[in-house]
Amino acid sequence: MRISVIAWKELIQLRRDRLTLGMAVALPVMQLLLFGYAINADVRHIRTVVYDEDQTAASRDLVRSLEATGTYDIVGNVRDHGEIETSFQSGDARVAIVVPARYAADLGAGRSPTVGLLVDGSDPQVVGSATSTASSLVAARGAELAAQRTPPIGIEPNILYNPDQRTALNIVPGLVGVILTMTMVMLTSMAVVRERERGTLEQLIVSPVRNAELVIGKILPYIAIGYLQMSLVLALGRFVFDVPILGSVPLLFGIAALFIAANLALGLSFSTIAKTQQQAMQMSMFFFLPNILLSGFMFPYESMPAPARVLGNILPLTHFLRIVRGIVLKGSALRHLYGEVIWLAAILAAFVLFASLRFKKKIT
């Protein structure tokens, strides 16, 4: 009853605070479009060198059709792997196509030849385009060749320097977690600090409202906003960026509750430390940065140094990212995700404990 009164009040305030509300909705949309289009944009005309060990009509035919896709600009032929390395280092080329010596012979003998595609991984967008174009081309040719009763050609993309490249697909589910982290922590911490700044918090803590009622009533509307943001990102991802959700949506939304609650608890903890809304905002930003860097959103978790991995592990986003990517991209079921869910629950418990220890119905 008191919870619903507090939530009702919070909703009215939220409705009148057009800026915050607008931000809560516009932020996910903007971020998604920005990230989505930047990553999705087909990178064309990638400077490419060819190392044709076979030197047959068949191998030249393959290179020609790869060039015809428009993705690769053949800038030269090289004679060994050393020269590929050199052209990568100098920036003359970012992709190398390696046709093995027995390409034509293998094709003729009914074996699957494997064409090498070496990609300079320092630019993830190049990697995305280079590998996907080659794969689809080879798949198409494979079908064509299969019709002639010849075995399919394999392509073996080989990404140098940064072997764990993510594709555009990873961005959409990742953004779900990133946006929730940013807005949930910030909105809750500010919602409480605002009351302290305006003096209404004292009026609240002198009332018989219980701690739990106050906290739950205050964060309920923000949980709703969190789900709204999540639905928006997933829907846009599905219909604009063609990222289908392979796994169970109810499972995703269920586990997301843990994640949202963990962020809200953290926001409440911040609100007990920050004196002004500005400080609350700064603290949220300060928290946001390691989330972007250490969670596996920007850089693959596996390639981070050990201390960064330890730090990354205590961020709820790290675990939520694996969960959301697992469910959306791989169709993971709950049994695949137990480890991450337990982590998330443990972090949530720790945050809630901290928040409730700090959040007292007392003046300090």
Place this chain on the structure above:
Amino acid sequence: MTAIIETRDLSRRFGNLVAVAGISLRVEQGEIFGVLGPNGAGKSTTIRMLCGILDPTSGSGTVMGFDIARDAERIKERIGYMTQRFSLYEDLTVAENLRFYAGIYSVARSETKARVESTLERTGLAQRRSQLAGTLSGGWKQRLALACSTIHQPPLLFLDEPTAGVDPMSRREFWEQIHQLASAGTTVLMTTHYMDEAERCHRLAFIFKGRLLDVGTPEQIVARRKLRVVELDVDRATEAAEALRHRPGVDEVAHYGHMLRVATYDVRDPLAFTRDALADVGIEIRSLREARADVEDAFVSMVRAEAQEAAAAPAARAS
């Protein structure tokens, strides 16, 4: 009489600062009890301890029989508290503010609507029901704040500087409401530093630098200071004031327009005393009469005595 509030040596420090230093007092049911003191005296800190939102560092107290440290939540259900800056939700309308406070004080849902309506009617806020609280003027804000903190009809009401920044007409109406509440049985404890308001309280407590200087009815407090006051009209008022101020037996000299108000302490005939004092410096008196000493005179005198003692204490220790 039953004590609604009772404290013993109630104290609160903030680091090295002693905000409240050993206050013992008793407030009876149905009283309008005023707490007087300059800014920083410790009034708000005292109220916060009584409301159970700030723990005392030492000493104890009970409010309606509940211990302020142990049973804070029980106290909170039974009191109304209007904070120092009327803390309303400025982005909620008048009616929404009332509904919200009715809700968090668990006014039954079936009753809330009627309660809010009658409050709107009674306070004259009905025409402004849909106005955002932030756009109300000071007087209306105060009225709404009082309505919010009494919507659950608490038997005990704490008001922290309820009339600060409010125009005289609104203050007058506000006091009418306070007296109505009190005659209906509500106990009211309020802080103020308006001396004229102090005189409207049944009893007063004077707080200065966290210490309780005196408690009693306004008449008792004034009487205990043994002050006698004269008001005079003189030629060179500034010079006259200066001459009087340095005269032993003069507690305080204050300008009131063309008049001087002189408070004397322990002087048998204040009229003759004043005449003599001004004759010595050759200033002519146009008119002179004795006036009633008031709470302000008593307060100033008490604070002055305290300051003198404080100044004397280190000297005494040194000798």
